[in-house]
Amino acid sequence: MxxxxxxxxxxxxxxxxxxxxxxxxxxxxxxxxxxxxxxxxxxxxxxxxxxxxxNQENLSMHAKEVAEGAAKDLTQELRDTLRRAFSGSKNIRIK
Missing domain, CATH: 2.20.70 (Ubiquitin Ligase Nedd4; Chain: W;)
Incomplete structure (x- = not known):
């Protein structure tokens, strides 16, 4: 991803x-x-x-939703990247 x-x-x-x-x-x-x-x-x-x-309140609400969604996707992508990078390693586990 x-x-x-x-x-x-x-x-x-x-x-x-x-x-x-x-x-x-x-x-x-x-x-x-x-x-x-x-x-x-x-x-x-x-x-x-x-x-x-x-319209500032509406704009702020949408900006917050976009930021939260982007942060969630970036966190998942980082987690997936680390899992791939360290797959097969017995000493490192990614949760």
């Missing part, structure tokens, strides 16, 4: 803090942190940074 980073990537939809909508209208250049976005559902207009701050 080799660690698959793609397994742990995910897309987290940002939600409007007013109505919970996930579709936003924006200008062509939304790369700037002060770029303005407008909720397609209720019309609330805010900056990209404000939208991210409003």
């Amino acid at each position: 080799t660690f698959d980073a793609k397994k742990h990537s995910r897309s987290v939809p940002l939600m409007c803090p007013t109505c919970g909508g996930t579709e936003f209208e924006h200008a062509e250049d939304v790369t700037a942190s002060d770029a303005s976005v407008r909720c397609a559902r209720c019309g609330l207009e805010l900056t990209k940074d404000e939208l991210i701050r409003a």
Whole structure:
């Protein structure tokens, strides 16, 4: 088994803090942190940074889930690697 980073990537939809909508209208250049976005559902207009701050709890929850899953997979991969490396050794046991 080799660690698959793609397994742990995910897309987290940002939600409007007013109505919970996930579709936003924006200008062509939304790369700037002060770029303005407008909720397609209720019309609330805010900056990209404000939208991210409003969704911080949801983003943090997803980041924690990804970190826990990655740590679990990496631990298992390390354990498997050590077992293979020391297989046949009578003096070393990997649990």
